[in-house]
Amino acid sequence: MDGESGDVVRRERFSGGPARGFLSSMGADKRIFEADLAVDRAHVVMLAEQGIVSEEEADEILGALSEVEAAGYDALPDGEDVHAAIETGVIDSIGPVGGKMHTARSRNDEVVTCIRYRLREDLVEALEATLAFREALVEAAGEHTETLMPGYTHLQPAQPTTVAHWLLSYEGAVARDTERLLDAYSRVNRCPLGAAAFAGTPFDIDRERTAELLGFESVLENSMDASSTRDFLVEVIGTLATLATTLSGMAEDLIIFANRGYVELSDDYASTSSIMPQKKNPDTLELVRATAGDASSGLSGLLTTLKGLPRAYNRDLQRATPYAWETVDAVCEATTVAAGAVATAGWNEGILREAAGEGFSTATGVADALAMAGLPFRTAHELVALAAESGSDYAALDAASEEVLGEPLTEHVPREAIEAALDPAESVASRDSQGGPAPGAVEGTLTATRAALAADETAVDGIRKALDAAANDLNEEVRSYD
Structure with missing residues (x-):
């Protein structure tokens, strides 16, 4: 598929041999058959516009490319790759003038x-x-x-x-x-x-x-890099x-x-x-x-x-x-x-x-509630971790408070606040910071997400339309040579 070593016109010494099949990429090239035809057409149109080939020659070449396209990939002659096979098909159709298609380019x-x-x-x-x-x-x-x-x-x-x-x-x-x-x-x-x-x-x-x-946004400047x-x-x-x-x-x-x-x-x-x-x-x-x-x-x-x-x-x-x-x-x-x-x-x-509540999954919420009531978070973490060794209910937390703080839990936070923190639904509802799981926070995320998705859909639709427009413009240019 790649390389300047496989031009259509070869010296006899390169016309055959056991490595020909190894060098060939025809099996994988069907995917770029249509792309190659488009590239060939754009190149020929440019050559004609620049006066490098005549309009009559361009017309012949473009007509031959249409014949190759109509016949389809499977009708291509044998070749080292799809590029050489298409060029051979053009030359077979219109004679040596078909070789002008490759002027000013390499494979x-x-x-x-x-x-x-x-x-x-x-x-x-x-x-x-x-x-x-x-x-x-x-x-x-x-x-x-x-x-x-x-x-x-x-x-x-x-x-x-x-x-x-x-x-x-x-x-x-x-x-x-x-x-x-x-x-x-x-x-x-x-x-x-x-x-x-x-x-x-x-x-x-x-x-x-x-x-x-061809609908490209720009040219790759350095020819070696390109x-x-x-x-x-x-x-x-x-x-x-x-x-x-x-x-x-x-x-x-x-x-x-x-x-x-x-x-x-x-x-x-x-x-x-x-x-x-x-x-x-x-x-x-x-x-x-x-x-x-x-x-x-x-x-x-x-x-x-x-x-x-x-x-x-x-x-x-x-x-x-x-x-x-x-x-x-x-x-x-x-x-x-x-x-x-x-x-x-x-x-x-x-x-x-x-x-949702298995494995004392609300433990962090309880520690947060204690910290929000004024306890240092590390102290709250220690208290809840101690409670988790024996249970995950209010009684276990209250017993842990007596051991860690030397006083009942209610001295620091109302019981109803702890009971709420132990409830998975309340725990989720409390996490309403930006991007959190609380329903209100999620609704905010959904609003922003839908807007971003719509913007991306518009961008992709613009790309698709630009490609379609370029293909239509190229076809119009080609038809102008008929």
């Missing part, structure tokens, strides 16, 4: 332009998947602002919280994943075409024009690996919650056993959890391939791009599945309410 700048062109579409799909996932999280959170559930640290009962608070914790993480994807998109959306092999070209080309025709860098792949896969890690954590939580009866997964996102008829397994979430391994291995593979490569072009780069395609496909699918699992899950509110 080095051509292929990386195709990769960026196609990767933009993949990034938009990834962005749309994160937006749909966030919508599912927000909608479910809006339905469960008062649904109590246990919160954990170290997988031990810690403090009571709500289902909405838990859901929004993941929405916040995925919102940052969206932000990172948008940032990555801005750096993918830069055009390397015109860099040639790496040292530019003596032809009077217009790189800004080809970038415009043709050889794959840092944009590292950024994209790294961002997707971060998203996959977020998904994996949420999947693990849901698997545990399903095990404890807190949540009921839809049959669409579960399966049964081939031998045990009573089983309902969270299989899809287990695969979502595993996707983090796929993504992190893709990142590791890419970095290992790129490590130590000298400037400018090396054939190793042919092995780099598939890591991106495999990772974006896996993570997009996992994100969509996770969204569906959340949207269709049923939360067992009674079981959750009972579990």
